[in-house]
Amino acid sequence: MIWTIGGGKGGSGKSFITANIGICLSKLGVRVILIDADLGGANLHTFLGIPPPNLSLSDFIKKRVSSLPDVLIPTAIPNLQLLTGAQDLLNAVDAKSVQKRKLVRSIQSLQSDTILVDLGGGNSLSVLDFFLMSDGGILVVTPEPTSIENTYRFLKSAFYRRLKQSVSTASVKAMINGAMDQKNELGIQNPHDLIKAVRQINEEEANRMIEEAKTFHPNLILNQVRSKKDIEIGFSIRSACLKYFGIQLHYLGYVVYDQDVSHSIRKRRPLVLENSRSKAAQCVMEIASKLANHR
């Protein structure tokens, strides 16, 4: 099972959540590999309390190391390994989809039960593809306008990209490209308009797109919630996605705002190990157990 954690913006807590969920899962006896693919600032190692690693995925891609498992970095936690440097590949402009698929396949072939990929706040096509190719995409959002706006932007890009991949006609692909630009000449404002427009030129492709949308189930974690009202925002986001995209978003859970989180980060000690009884750690554990049962 490969989970990708992305969307939103820097600072919404993706790396914190990735690291701590990974630890919880490994404590449950699940073999976990964490992959750091955060372009902006790869520092998953810091959340795990280990120094910046020397080995990375680049060593494998540039054939300095012959097998992918050789670039895995062990951590102090049993069942938990780290792979860094995925950002180099995601960043490569010329990374063809064949290459990307190859990377995904070699990652899938790693001996592990669960792989968590921290995508960071990026929005590039490679990040989107990685998000879409995984078994489950997880969006981490804080209950703030900026975070939610960016998440929707990410989700829109991912959604339209997925639709585009599901169709084969050039004219329909072009139409989807057009729809991604809010000021398009076709007057397409939302996915419903797009389907209507596609239906006029190609009924079959329109139906294919509807079927594709039905299979798209991103997950949501709301981080740094401070009130009951904040928790409700997760349900509202779910409803908004259903009305706007027609997709079923899965609200995985929330993590409460907790001073203990920043204390643990400063100490470079994972929260769930440092202070497993804190409220935030309890929330993370609950989400991790949901993921464990999902396998």
Added chain:
Amino acid sequence: MSMKGIKDQTYYEILEVSTTATIKEIQKAYDHAKETFQADSLAVYSLFSEGEMREIQEAIEEAYWVLTNEVSRKSYDQSHFQTVGGQPTEKSIEAQGTSREKKTSLSFIGLSYNAEEELYRGKTLKQVREKMGVELQVISQETKINIKILEGIEEEALEKLPAMVYLKGFLKSFAQSIGLDPHRVVEDYLRFMDEAMKK
């Protein structure tokens, strides 16, 4: 449900409830939907345009009124769902393509007064209500619309009617409470007002 415009969704889809939802569940779903799609809700403002928001808000109100009224819900169900083994199921795909306005007007044929030719204006609403034997006082309690306003609507006292944006909502609720198609009533009444003003 998937990728249907708000106009093509059933009232159940609009409120995200099952077709067997209880009044309590509908109430809860309505409260959630209202909270979610209010103008300053964090979860929606960057996704929907103002026009889309208004459309959704209106659809939520309409769905709520129809589904919480036993009579209107029943006739809505009859026109939208075939009963298979006692469980309502969604109609075939051909039916789904049509807009809700069309479907709704079908559902009210049995109850509506003079379904085809005449405009719904104040006196027709009054006739329908009286035919059903419902006191205006009861409608006022049910819809929480001031009785003076309901009287104004029935008496066609245009100068006493509230601002257009409120009037539309009141007409809708009034229509639903007496089992009429709210869309048609609003449309007709406004057309009637328009004509009356010209004279």
